[in-house]
Amino acid sequence: MRSESFKLWSKYRENRDLVDQSFVSVSRLGKDAIRQDDPIALEAIESLATFLLAAYVESRLNETIWYYSGMKEVPRAALMERTVEERWYRLIDIGFAKLRGVGLRQIPNGLTFTDRARRDELYLVVSEYLSPLITARNSIAHGQWKYAFASDGSTVNPGRTASLRRYSIWRLILEKNLINHFTWLVHDLVVTARTHERDFDKRIADLHSAIYRLRRGDRQQWEDMLRDRYHRRPHA
Template sequence: MASHYPSSTEFRKHSENLKAVTAALVQIERAHKRAIREGDQPSELAIRKIHTLLLGVYAEARLRKIIEDPTGFNGRERELIWLEKSQDKRWSSTVDFAARRHYRVLAHQSLDEVLSTAALARVEDVSAILQHDLAPVITDRNRIAHGQWVWQLKSRSENQFTIDQSNFDYNYVALRARFRLLDLIGRLVNVLCVSEPTFDRDFSSLMQKIDEAKIDLDGSSYSTFASQLRSRGKVAHEVGSAPVVNGPVVGSSKRQRFLRRWLARRRSVDGAQD
């Protein structure tokens, strides 16, 4: 049965791009967890950078799909957004045009002159999230993509470096939190663009989830996460190395049966998390 949701060639292609990027992220996350589980530090450090880079790619792909959603902007609004050269300015313009459409603010009017205090606060909250939480993702993506893996150049400079070096050493927990945050930011901006009642209904809930996602951005729980992951890997190795004949464990003990049941449950949980 054909879908009645409005579409366009551009929207379909950006949707396919986003789907492909998301699928790649799933594989990178699995490789990242495998490196942690196996204690392969060189691989883990390399994957961290690729993981960080791909999150920036995801943010851009998500924005392109939002902009081209046929239920959101008109052609002229899209043209004006695409005129912005940087990703962070395109995100900001997307929010500005969406707010004007949402609250029916004319082009020559200022948002703070027309919007109620509550409405203006919501728009400012979204803009603040872009500035404080999304902008670093874009900046990190650009620097990694341009080979600035240890020493970063100052903005718009080809020979002046920042004082401090950075290895973009975000661990798995921090990067996973970034992905959750990007997904929520994308949902928040998208509903602002396409649905006034949905934005009004879901704003508080999405903001609460965004605040919850920020808790793990510092990656402080990484040591506990890595320890648990390695422990599960050790148990899986024990179970996997047990001799099996026609299904049952040879000389099966209560411990071996327990380990098999435990491993089956863990695989189910890990699959759901992936």
């Protein structure tokens, strides 16, 4: 049974690896478009990279849910019926319930002050970073690459349109790093209590550093650096 579980999980991992490699390749094309001052290509590439990063978020989610099929069948089945955003929230709660040996209904009130603070921080990452990305991905998947519309298609949806315009190659690369730190935190929480307790401080510090770089970084300076290096190098 464990062998079958491993085989199933390994297929989720292979999906994640391919999405990861695709994102890296498309991001590289985005950097080339910046270097060569090609705004039309860049706009298309940024939409593709946004879609791929959202797909990466979901593949990391599935990989954790199905990790050696360690999660019980009933909560896992209930998870798969939810949206991607809801699955992340629920997975975090399942992790804390498992970690402390309490029922899901006791989350968050049954947690210690420290665990509640950790849960709140993980929830905040979902709401501030993953949710807008998922929203943008859904618009892109429906061909709404520049303007996102209300569900009936009769008006432009300002919030969803803002989510679309949020993502540059610069931001997507930094968010990929942020997402990696976040997903490992959730993985440790759900899969092994020992690793969660041992590595939490380091992993949360890495997450904070990734958030700081995103908030304090300078997109224009980064893009100017790419162009400057490109134009200064010898061309055949």
